[in-house]
Amino acid sequence: xxxxxxxxxxxxxxxxxxxxxxxxxxxxxxxxxxxxxxxxxxxxxxxxxxxxxxxxxxxxxxxxxxxxxxxxxxxxxxxxxxxxxxxxxxxxxxxxxxxxxxxxxxxxxxxxxxxxxxxx
Numbered sequence: 001x002x003x004x005x006x007x008x009x010x011x012x013x014x015x016x017x018x019x020x021x022x023x024x025x026x027x028x029x030x031x032x033x034x035x036x037x038x039x040x041x042x043x044x045x046x047x048x049x050x051x052x053x054x055x056x057x058x059x060x061x062x063x064x065x066x067x068x069x070x071x072x073x074x075x076x077x078x079x080x081x082x083x084x085x086x087x088x089x090x091x092x093x094x095x096x097x098x099x100x101x102x103x104x105x106x107x108x109x110x111x112x113x114x115x116x117x118x119x120x
Contacts, residue, residue, distance in 0.1 A: 007037070012046035014097070017104055024108050028115070036115060043107040045069065050103075051096045057089040065092055069103045 007018055021040070025033050045068065053065040063078025083089030092099065 010037075010041055010044070012048060014047070014101060016101060020105055021108060024112060027112070032115060036111060039114070040108055040111045043111060044104045045100055047097050047100045050100045051093065054089060054093045054096055057083050057092070058086065062086070062089050065096070065099070069099060 007013065007021060013021075021037075025036070028036050050065050050068065053068050056064055057078070060082070061079075062081075062083030063075040066072075066075035066078055078084065078088055081088075083092075
């Protein structure tokens with residue numbers, strides 16, 4: 001299937017994300033699958049990117065990863081409290097894969113809604 005080839009071209013894709021995307025692609029017409037994956041690929045974040053931004057938090061600029069994941073309130077809170085005195089930054093470093101996965105799922109759902117609005 002053509003979608004599988006496109007899915008394999010997404011860098012740093014986790015098995016859970018691939019399963020989620022395959023189920024999402026079943027709800028999309030075959031001719032729209034490539035467009036969906038193109039839009040989604042532009043919105044998604046890689047686990048390495050999130051981990052790198054979290055590590056930058058130890059240099060005194062805590063919360064960049066939260067801004068990157070569109071969690072503006074938490075980003076401001078991290079910035080003002082030095083990542084909850086670095087405890088929050090350590091927790092984010094441990095949970096960076098889950099944070100990335102949650103964000104990517106949200107972006108997939110947002111992309112599906114965008115395509116439905118666009119088609120209507």
